[in-house]
Amino acid sequence: MALRKVAAIVWLLAAVNCYAQFQPNNASRATAQKPGFSIVINVPISPITLSGPIDVVITVTNNTNHDIYWVSDRGPDGQYTAFTYDLERNGHEVPTTFFHRKITGKQRPSDPNEVYASSSILLPHPPGTMFKVTINLKRLYHISEPGKYTLQVSRYDQATKTTVRANTLSLNVEP
Numbered sequence: 001m002a003l004r005k006v007a008a009i010v011w012l013l014a015a016v017n018c019y020a021q022f023q024p025n026n027a028s029r030a031t032a033q034k035p036g037f038s039i040v041i042n043v044p045i046s047p048i049t050l051s052g053p054i055d056v057v058i059t060v061t062n063n064t065n066h067d068i069y070w071v072s073d074r075g076p077d078g079q080y081t082a083f084t085y086d087l088e089r090n091g092h093e094v095p096t097t098f099f100h101r102k103i104t105g106k107q108r109p110s111d112p113n114e115v116y117a118s119s120s121i122l123l124p125h126p127p128g129t130m131f132k133v134t135i136n137l138k139r140l141y142h143i144s145e146p147g148k149y150t151l152q153v154s155r156y157d158q159a160t161k162t163t164v165r166a167n168t169l170s171l172n173v174e175p
Contacts, residue, residue, distance in 0.1 A: 035157040036064040037130065039083070039166035044134075049174050050146060054137040056169065058083065058153060060130045067124040075118030077103065079133035080140065086152040087141045094149065100140040137171075146175045 040059045048054055058079075062068045073081040081103050087094045101107045103116045125131070137143060137151070153166040 033160045034063075035160050035162055035164045036068050037062055037070075037157070037164060039153055039155065039164055041151065041153050041166045041169045043169065043171060047174050048171055050143065054143060054171070054173070055134050056137060056151065056153075057132055057134050058166070059132045062125050062127045062130050065127055067126055068130070069122050069124050070130065071120050071122050073118050073120050075116075077116075078118070079135055081116070081118070082133070082155065084154045084156075085137075085140055086154075087137060087143075087149055089145070089147055089149045094141040094143060096141055097139060143173060146173050148172055 038061050040061070042057050042059075044055060044057055060070075072078055075081070077099075080099075084104075085100070096106075098107075098111055101111060102114055105116070107114075143149070149171040151169040151171060153169075154163050156162075157164050
């Protein structure tokens with residue numbers, strides 16, 4: 001009789017463990033979801049010259065049929081901290097400014113000992129265009145030579161555990 005109870009307990013534990021093995025399938029469906037937002041970048045002014053700012057407009061759109069909650073930096077440079085940037089020239093990343101390194105926490109030993117401090121707020125955004133922000137690439141990168149540059153902007157989507165990437169923008173910087 002005791003042997004039957006032990007066997008029943010072992011069988012129940014094995015059945016529970018087998019059921020648990022099916023749970024990751026549900027998790028894989030969650031990661032297969034499309035992000036609820038998209039990012040588009042463009043340059044409002046042409047030609048782009050070394051002598052002036054290099055402004056880029058970032059448009060974020062809610063592509064769902066419900067509100068999306070977006071964590072926004074309430075600091076004066078919140079439009080810069082909301083995204084990750086990658087500016088390249090000839091296949092190499094353009095040197096970053098101190099400001100870029102400070103907001104990403106990637107300071108060099110030679111940089112001033114400053115930490116970017118701000119607060120954030122969680123805001124709902126209905127379907128459609130959520131917001132547009134303008135950034136000056138010269139605040140993020142040392143752009144000192146004319147030529148062709150490529151910019152990629154992205155943001156990690158916590159809901160789908162994926163990185164949402166904007167279109168790749170080609171910039172022709174003139175002297």
